[in-house]
Amino acid sequence: MPADPPLDPFAATLGYQLRRLSLLVMADLADGLEPLGLRPADATVLLAIRINPGITQSELGRMLAIKRANMVPLVAGLEARGLVARAAVNGRSQALTLTAAGERLAGEAHAETDANEARCFPGLSAAERRRWAATLHALWSDGGGPG
Amino acid sequence: MPADPPLDPFAATLGYQLRRLSLLVMADLADGLEPLGLRPADATVLLAIRINPGITQSELGRMLAIKRANMVPLVAGLEARGLVARAAVNGRSQALTLTAAGERLAGEAHAETDANEARCFPGLSAAERRRWAATLHALWSDGGGPG
């Protein structure tokens, strides 16, 4: 008697499938970013600053759901590597921008996120991915979901 | 000049949206399970044993992507609470089953996962959720995605 494969109690559980897929995609992204010396969180920060030059740490944290306290070592690390520059806005806030090296690396990070999407979601056109992304976005950004 | 909301560089990034949504769903599930004294991982183990009575720790770990070493305290905790029972299969493997109390609590955990799905994915029928879940499942379980 060949051992039956175990039954999957979560085959119809969207939340579980979402999590398993997300973990796989994140692991693939982490692998792809490693040669750039970036973790996923570093890359998201670089890309968010690139498209929002002058954004502050607090705004960045709210937008990316990273706590202020955890933004500190993250941004400090990028600044120490000469990728991000800070300019005082008003004595307590500091505007973040990318240095030339930061722009360059952000470009590479962006290319890697594209490659990650292509690897993880083969058979989906860019337009289809955009549509799916919008659907998922609505589920967490709206009041549609849980509180 | 009202402060413009920051631009979202990940609006079209499926992997990022997947992650943000997954985190929200997991947090909601954790909240819902807390009154039962269960974490999400505990609940997945209970439900997997319930549908696969006699499954071993190793099989369980492979199925749920939990490392053997991390299964130990997890299952031990459930056993200590009288929810799970072990029966030697062959000197090195042990068949896991639910006790009566375990069955009862697994039932409540299952009800909570249903409630979690309903809260997080309102407007989706059970059939639609099943279809979506299958689509996501294929992306991580197949060789379709990254290696």
Next chain:
DNA sequence: TATTGTTATACTCTATAACTATA
């Protein structure tokens, strides 16, 4: 009085390495 940035710290989850006993 609320917010920014910061420090220090704790907690959870996950990963690795090594070991014993068994198949």
Next chain:
DNA sequence: TATAGTTATAGAGTATAACAATA
């Protein structure tokens, strides 16, 4: 020789509390 279960431990990511300086 490979596998099951175990132990100990390390690491990442995230969370809380408190503080100083500023708005």
